Amino acid sequence: MSAPPNDILLEARHIKKYFPIRKGLFRREVAQVKAVDDVSLTIRKGETLGLVGESGCGKSTLGRTLIRLYEPTAGDIRFENQDFRRLSGRDLRQARKNIQMIFQDPYAALDPRMTVGQILMQPFEIHGLLNGAQRIQRARELLELVGLRAAHVNRYPHEFSGGQRQRICIARAIALEPDLIVCDEPVSALDVSIQAQILNLLKDLQEKLKLTYLFVSHDLSVIDYFCDRVAVMYLGKIVELAPKDELFKNPRHPYTQALIQAIPRVGEGKKRMKKSLSGEVPSPINPPSGCSFHPRCPHVMDVCRSRIPTLQPSPGQDNPVACWLYEQPPARQGV
Amino acid sequence: MQDSVVVSVRNLETSFFTKMGPVRAVNDVSYDIHRGETLGIVGESGCGKSVTSFSLMRLIEHPGRITGGQVLLQGRDLLQLPEARMEDVRGGEMAMIFQEPMTALNPVLTIGHQIDEQVLRHKKVTPKEARERSIEMLSLVGIPSPEERYHNYPHQLSGGMRQRAMIAMALSCDPVFLIADEPTTALDVTIQAQILELIQNLQQKFRMSVQFITHDLGVISEISDRVLVMYGGQMCETADTVELFNNPRHPYTAALIASRPKFGSRPHRLTTIEGSVPAPHELPPGCPFYNRCPRRLDECRVQRPPVSTIKPGHQVACFNPL
Numbered sequence: 001m002s003a004p005p006n007d008i009l010l011e012a013r014h015i016k017k018y019f020p021i022r023k024g025l026f027r028r029e030v031a032q033v034k035a036v037d038d039v040s041l042t043i044r045k046g047e048t049l050g051l052v053g054e055s056g057c058g059k060s061t062l063g064r065t066l067i068r069l070y071e072p073t074a075g076d077i078r079f080e081n082q083d084f085r086r087l088s089g090r091d092l093r094q095a096r097k098n099i100q101m102i103f104q105d106p107y108a109a110l111d112p113r114m115t116v117g118q119i120l121m122q123p124f125e126i127h128g129l130l131n132g133a134q135r136i137q138r139a140r141e142l143l144e145l146v147g148l149r150a151a152h153v154n155r156y157p158h159e160f161s162g163g164q165r166q167r168i169c170i171a172r173a174i175a176l177e178p179d180l181i182v183c184d185e186p187v188s189a190l191d192v193s194i195q196a197q198i199l200n201l202l203k204d205l206q207e208k209l210k211l212t213y214l215f216v217s218h219d220l221s222v223i224d225y226f227c228d229r230v231a232v233m234y235l236g237k238i239v240e241l242a243p244k245d246e247l248f249k250n251p252r253h254p255y256t257q258a259l260i261q262a263i264p265r266v267g268e269g270k271k272r273m274k275k276s277l278s279g280e281v282p283s284p285i286n287p288p289s290g291c292s293f294h295p296r297c298p299h300v301m302d303v304c305r306s307r308i309p310t311l312q313p314s315p316g317q318d319n320p321v322a323c324w325l326y327e328q329p330p331a332r333q334g335v
Numbered sequence: 336m337q338d339s340v341v342v343s344v345r346n347l348e349t350s351f352f353t354k355m356g357p358v359r360a361v362n363d364v365s366y367d368i369h370r371g372e373t374l375g376i377v378g379e380s381g382c383g384k385s386v387t388s389f390s391l392m393r394l395i396e397h398p399g400r401i402t403g404g405q406v407l408l409q410g411r412d413l414l415q416l417p418e419a420r421m422e423d424v425r426g427g428e429m430a431m432i433f434q435e436p437m438t439a440l441n442p443v444l445t446i447g448h449q450i451d452e453q454v455l456r457h458k459k460v461t462p463k464e465a466r467e468r469s470i471e472m473l474s475l476v477g478i479p480s481p482e483e484r485y486h487n488y489p490h491q492l493s494g495g496m497r498q499r500a501m502i503a504m505a506l507s508c509d510p511v512f513l514i515a516d517e518p519t520t521a522l523d524v525t526i527q528a529q530i531l532e533l534i535q536n537l538q539q540k541f542r543m544s545v546q547f548i549t550h551d552l553g554v555i556s557e558i559s560d561r562v563l564v565m566y567g568g569q570m571c572e573t574a575d576t577v578e579l580f581n582n583p584r585h586p587y588t589a590a591l592i593a594s595r596p597k598f599g600s601r602p603h604r605l606t607t608i609e610g611s612v613p614a615p616h617e618l619p620p621g622c623p624f625y626n627r628c629p630r631r632l633d634e635c636r637v638q639r640p641p642v643s644t645i646k647p648g649h650q651v652a653c654f655n656p657l
Binding site: 054055161162163164191192193194195196197199200203218220221222224225226248258259261262263264266276277278280281 | 379380493495496523524525526527528529531532550551552553554556557580590591592594595596597598601603604605606607608609611612
């Protein structure tokens, strides 16, 4: 338990996820969207790892690829010291018991024709756990655990508000006592006053059930509050990965700096806007050469246009950043 | 040394006549906006902030109806105008931009065509002059190569560029008053920052009055001179932006600010507001916030708290303010 390797719950190496674009009568593949392009990271037991970035940066795809909701195009995933990509059949199902997911839209994530009780008993049915009476009992307990009433088991999803539905989704996710929960924008669709309730609930459950979260969000204020370490993504790649304090106090990558600059601050009053980042996120079908951030980067150098900076895997304290500003651009290094 | 009042809303009331009975979506709301000023209206979904804006534009559709009050634009009551005259005002003196530019723009007409149309409707110009005006506006809002973009259809532009095109259209006839209804909610943070910067620059340039609606406290805090907080169709509190965020007096305002994760300060738990926003037809007879309020008194249940001025420029509708 104490040795560092045992602290690692999930380890991903060089993950790629490309989606083909097909055209014409024979659906020939004409191009690829490189949604996730060579990403490596580790998730430690009990931590919350945040994935942040703008729309289209691949953060949701990465979250789903790591748990094989999408099959990776390439790369290795080790989950609980098993080669997760090689698993199939019974073994895969067994491993998946330990991984659950919470989605952004609690309206779409619950079957409108099932009662809350049926929804919460389904995980046990799929895995053949408990008998009928125990399942109902467990569903009632789960509802109370997420702050709803046990009597709600016979109601349908439409009878609940958005925040309550997200609580039901959370109850379903924790039903099998998983180790890892991937939270994909779990509060983005909710009102401000409800967001705080859900974030508090997720924090309480993490302490109570020793959960590990992969927390995908575009909202840096939420990430700042909720996560331990943060990975910043841009166009399919992680550009910086650091403990939260380090990242927000001392952002190193120019893109991270721009993102943090762009967060509207509450209570400081109207001000002249600082110079914001110009340009827009380029298409992942045909990303710019070299560092994909270079067309928008205020510190762009010659080397950035031709060579891709690499994010060094992080064994030490040092926070890896993929930027030529922090690498000596020697004659033959990098690609 | 305050500038003149451009917009004055007095006791506005808008109701929807639904099967479950009439619902007051906007209930006795009053405020002024001065020349060159930005009023931010903030609130959660269903608080009536968008219905207020649509009421000002007189764009409320069946089964809704404006059932009372006045909307004075430069002294003239818009609610008394015949529809034909109102059409001159809309897009002329007063314009609006929306959250989702893809649904607000016509997908089968080019951007240029749509701006031309508006200029021709409101100004005495030839088609050629209208075209020049449109291209000038596109370049003003920072769209690169405007002559080519003029011929583009909305789907050929990115989200940020579409929002710029919509701003170009809204400002093409020199409005004195602009309503921006969640204009950056659908955009990424770095693009949001660009659009907010653009709106501020244009506002200064043309000395427009702006009503800016959003649910995002950070955005409202950075763009507004004054803020109006709404809940359940009613005004809770209005004050200068710095005053409101640093010295909120209505329990709802205070709770809303506290429940937002704040950059740099990390409490172990966030302050929450228990329960959820009541449905419009379930609003309590007294204060709409009664069910969730930590400071409620008996009288709040049956009596609606009147709006009172607690210091110059700071008004609160609460029997037991902080």
